[in-house]
Amino acid sequence: MGNQKLEKISSDMLLSGMYLDSDLYYIVDENPVLLCHGTVIDATILDRLRDIAKQDVEIFVGEGTYQKLLKQHEYVSKLNGQIAKRYNETREVMSEFIRETSYTNQINQESMVRLVSMTRNAVDIMQPYFLLQLGSYMSDMDELLQTHSVDVAILNGMIGRWLGLGDDRIEKLISIGLLHDIGKLRIPDHILNKPGRLTKEEFEVVKLHAVYSYEMLVRSGVTDEEILTGVRNHHERITGTGYPDGLMLNEIPYFAKITAISDIYDAMISKRVYKESATPLKILDSFYRDQFSDLDPRIVNLFLEQMIRELNGKLVILSNGDVGKITYIEKMRIAYPLVDVDGTIIQTGPNCHVVSVCGEIV
């Protein structure tokens, strides 16, 4: 700590999506203990802070950081409340649905209708900025399946809306998102949640989930062909290298192709190991750089254009802790937009980049 002046902060001040540009300490027996280095605040850090707060321990940051956090808090707090509430409600209902399904081994159509309409509402009411920093709302305690299913359903719903589809088809896309991985309930836990790399044999077992999801729908009386194939074929790739059926570009059902994009986007933005690098901007940038050239380029293009449109004007936090607003994103340089910080336009780059996308000023 040297001579650096520290200031006490209340743990309530830190919210998901905020960015610490210096270390965070707590004091034990008059000695500072490092809690974390500068980072985007996410649910895992908030869980740890809550534990520490129970022990009546004080936390500290550097003086300059404190001022920046104050400003970030002002913007982020308004957004977090509404967004997190709606999101968590939907995830809770999804958890219940998963519990019920794993018990009965059948999809309860009534619960499904309720869940679809709830998700539908989430798509309509929540501004798409919610999707921009999905990972920061998740906690280690969350079961991956419920969160991922809701996320993919919302993304699917958004893409459906961008495509100008009718209500009934948007609802189908949402159903596919909610159910696409439900077959994972049949994959043994020790494989599904294995911390390290899967062996070839284990991966073959995991791959079965697409057919398992499909079979569960059939068994439960779902007959809609678009929903059935959307679920079954969400891991197909246009090059024919996907599974379970190895379909090529024109053979893959439209809704399966859309779900593949939502699925990959969500997997990337939720992955903790990427954390710092997994801002929406960087992920979209990698979509643009054709790293997913086995997805339908027309849908990827629409997805990129719409996401860029949504990101324009959004509130972001920079790697120096400043808060600003995106004013321009060039498609060739999605990762480094122009950002307005208190009236000064900054060209972001590797040295000063966006670390968190919070939303818009409300």
Ligand SMILES: [Fe+2]
């Ligand atoms: Fe899947």
Ligand SMILES: [Fe+2]
């Ligand atoms: Fe998935």
